[in-house]
Amino acid sequence: MYRALDQQLDQQPLLAARSPSWLHRRLAYFVIACLLAAFCIAVPYSRIQLPIVTAFVPIYATVILVNDLITAALLYAQFWVVRWTWLLVLASGYFFTALILIPFALTFPDIFTPSGLLGAGLQTASSLSICLHMGILIFVIVAMVIRGSREATDMYQRAPAQTIGLSIALVIAIVCGLTWAIISFDAIVPKLFLSNVLLSSGASFMLAPIIALNIIALVLLVVRGRSVLDLWLMVMCCTWLIEVLLGGLFAGSRYSLGWYTGRIFQMAATYIVLLLLLSEPTALYANMARASIQRRGARQARQTAMDTMAASIAHEIKQPLTAAITNAYVGVRQLKNAEPDLNELRAVLTDIGKDCRRIGDIIGGVRSMFKTSTHDRRLLDINTIVQDTLATVELDLRLQRVIVKTDLNNDLPPVLGDSGQLHQVFLNLITNASEAMSAVTGRPSVLTIRSSSVTGSSDIAVTVEDTGIGITGRDGDRVFEPFFSTKTAGIGVGLAICKVIIEAHGGSLQHCANEPYGTAFRVTLPKGDE
Numbered sequence: 001m002y003r004a005l006d007q008q009l010d011q012q013p014l015l016a017a018r019s020p021s022w023l024h025r026r027l028a029y030f031v032i033a034c035l036l037a038a039f040c041i042a043v044p045y046s047r048i049q050l051p052i053v054t055a056f057v058p059i060y061a062t063v064i065l066v067n068d069l070i071t072a073a074l075l076y077a078q079f080w081v082v083r084w085t086w087l088l089v090l091a092s093g094y095f096f097t098a099l100i101l102i103p104f105a106l107t108f109p110d111i112f113t114p115s116g117l118l119g120a121g122l123q124t125a126s127s128l129s130i131c132l133h134m135g136i137l138i139f140v141i142v143a144m145v146i147r148g149s150r151e152a153t154d155m156y157q158r159a160p161a162q163t164i165g166l167s168i169a170l171v172i173a174i175v176c177g178l179t180w181a182i183i184s185f186d187a188i189v190p191k192l193f194l195s196n197v198l199l200s201s202g203a204s205f206m207l208a209p210i211i212a213l214n215i216i217a218l219v220l221l222v223v224r225g226r227s228v229l230d231l232w233l234m235v236m237c238c239t240w241l242i243e244v245l246l247g248g249l250f251a252g253s254r255y256s257l258g259w260y261t262g263r264i265f266q267m268a269a270t271y272i273v274l275l276l277l278l279s280e281p282t283a284l285y286a287n288m289a290r291a292s293i294q295r296r297g298a299r300q301a302r303q304t305a306m307d308t309m310a311a312s313i314a315h316e317i318k319q320p321l322t323a324a325i326t327n328a329y330v331g332v333r334q335l336k337n338a339e340p341d342l343n344e345l346r347a348v349l350t351d352i353g354k355d356c357r358r359i360g361d362i363i364g365g366v367r368s369m370f371k372t373s374t375h376d377r378r379l380l381d382i383n384t385i386v387q388d389t390l391a392t393v394e395l396d397l398r399l400q401r402v403i404v405k406t407d408l409n410n411d412l413p414p415v416l417g418d419s420g421q422l423h424q425v426f427l428n429l430i431t432n433a434s435e436a437m438s439a440v441t442g443r444p445s446v447l448t449i450r451s452s453s454v455t456g457s458s459d460i461a462v463t464v465e466d467t468g469i470g471i472t473g474r475d476g477d478r479v480f481e482p483f484f485s486t487k488t489a490g491i492g493v494g495l496a497i498c499k500v501i502i503e504a505h506g507g508s509l510q511h512c513a514n515e516p517y518g519t520a521f522r523v524t525l526p527k528g529d530e
Contacts, residue, residue: 020231028231031272032238035265039242046250046258053255054110060263061105067270068098074277080160081398086147090233092167093139094273097132099171103179104128118179121186130192130210131178133244137213140233144220159444207248214241232276239269317359324355379414379528380422382460383451389426390449393434400445402434407450412460416528417505425498425509429464429521432495436468436519443467443517458527459507466518471511479511 020028075091106112107120107128116124192206214237221234247262331348334340390397390404397404415422430447437445448465471479479495495509502509507525514520 018228019226020228024228024231028235031235035239035242035268038261039246042246042258042261043250046246046256046261047252048257049253050255050257050260052110056260056263057108057111058105060267061101061108063267064270065098065101067267067274068094068101071270071274071277072098074274076164079164083160084147086143088163088167089139089143089146091164092171093136093143095168096139096171096175097136097270099175100128100132100135100178103175104132107183119183121183123192124182124186126192127182127186128179130206131182133210133240134213137210137217137237137240140217140237141213141220144217144224147224207244210244211241214244228276229273232272236269236272239265239272243269320355320358324352324359327351327355377416377418380417380419382412382415382422382462382525383408383410385419385422386426386449386451386462389423389430392423392427393430397434397447400434400438402437402445402447405446405448407448409452412451412453413458414528415460415505415525417525421501422505425501425523426462426464428495428498429523433464433466433468433519433521436466436470438468440468440517454524460525460527462523462525463520464523465514465520467514468518470513470517471519 072091072094075087075094079087079091103118104125107116107118107124109116109120109122109125115121118124217237218234218241221230221237225231225234243262243265246258246265251258251262253259327348331345331352334345334348386406386408390406430449433447434445437447444467446465446467448463450463450465452461452463453459454461499509502523502525505525507523509521509523511519511521
């Protein structure tokens with residue numbers, strides 16, 4: 001049941017992790033084809049000079065600024081959920097383009113003043129435009145490089161609010177520094193424009209780095225991209241490339257047909273990812289909510305089954321136990337007689353023995369439920385069992401803001417066991433750890449899972465540590481007892497069953513206090529033989 005739910009959830013995660021469907025690919029390729037067709041149609045007429053509409057620049061700058069701010073906020077929100085560093089870098093890139101548009105619009109000639117505000121020179125706006133184009137591409141390239149590294153597979157461990165705040169402050173500092181440097185050294189920056197309108201003959205050489213970065217970003221997205229977001233980032237880079245070629249290389253001047261068309265392509269590039277992020281969340285959140293409800297239903301079904309099993313065991317044990325207690329009272333009364341009836345006393349003791357054996361048979365039957373023959377067991381990688389279990393509860397852990405840390409030794413030998421039973425053990429331990437940390441405030445909730453070899457033997461140990469409320473000394477002595485629970489809604493058979501399962505595999509389950517907070521459970525299993 002859980003595996004089916006995981007497969008369903010894997011089909012509907014965030015766009016940063018969701019694999020593109022056949023429809024997504026066809027739609028993306030169709031958009032690229034339309035962009036190329038528009039480019040081919042506009043190129044022959046790109047140098048035709050059109051009327052100067054000075055209001056066009058602040059309009060398109062405002063549109064891009066608002067779109068990129070919204071896109072950055074949505075990407076920051078995705079980073080807040082999954083805490084992948086490459087998403088943080090990508091969000092910072094969109095925030096960078098939004099901020100740098102402000103000095104670009106203020107310093108654009110003939111908008112507010114003939115030379116622009118902030119003491120701008122002839123090349124200030126064009127230099128800021130080059131920084132805008134190169135900046136977003138550099139952020140995309142860095143994000144793809146980080147995604148291909150090991151860091152992208154782990155959750156970012158710092159507080160997301162602090163990290164996002166630092167990235168925003170860094171981007172603001174970069175934009176302010178670039179703006180100051182370009183305005184201060186306008187006389188020595190490359191001459192992209194000969195006048196407020198006419199491009200210089202060397203503009204193509206200054207646009208070459210942007211084209212090269214565009215190509216690098218496209219190659220990385222094709223090679224390392226594997227999500228819906230990556231696919232549409234590739235479409236965005238294609239749009240940026242067309243915009244640079246049409247609005248810069250082939251335009252010849254500002255306010256030409258190519259220049260206007262290039263600015264329209266630039267606005268289209270900002271809409272591509274924004275519309276994607278805005279169109280999918282409703283369906284994604286609905287699917288995640290449905291999967292969460294189904295997972296909760298499965299957990300409740302499992303809890304009901306455990307309640308039923310516990311009630312059944314209690315019912316089966318109660319009858320022989322009551323009979324044994326009654327016979328014991330009868331025997332005690334016989335012993336109080338001056339002349340006890342030895343035959344009756346012998347019969348009473350015999351009945352007590354039968355009742356005790358019946359109770360033992362019931363308990364043995366429960367234990368046998370978790371003892372499978374060696375034909376039902378196979379060699380397993382304990383790290384794979386742990387990772388599969390974490391995937392089962394990944395959504396719940398994220399919703400509860402639990403930071404997951406894993407330290408798994410990849411050189412461990414396999415263990416001989418039942419995959420389903422071991423999965424149930426670690427699921428119970430992780431769920432208990434999560435619930436123990438749910439009531440904790442004032443410190444982060446950290447779940448740490450380690451696997452290692454036991455010193456001095458060939459056994460394998462897996463430790464599940466939490467930073468929860470911990471277990472007091474008196475409760476710690478009874479934590480593995482059947483029907484004992486420290487939770488108000490618990491029935492007290494989870495850890496008892498886990499201990500039975502591990503002991504049936506020839507191992508042991510122990511617990512101790514975790515320093516400085518919480519509890520640590522240690523599962524020890526013998527090395528599996530071929």
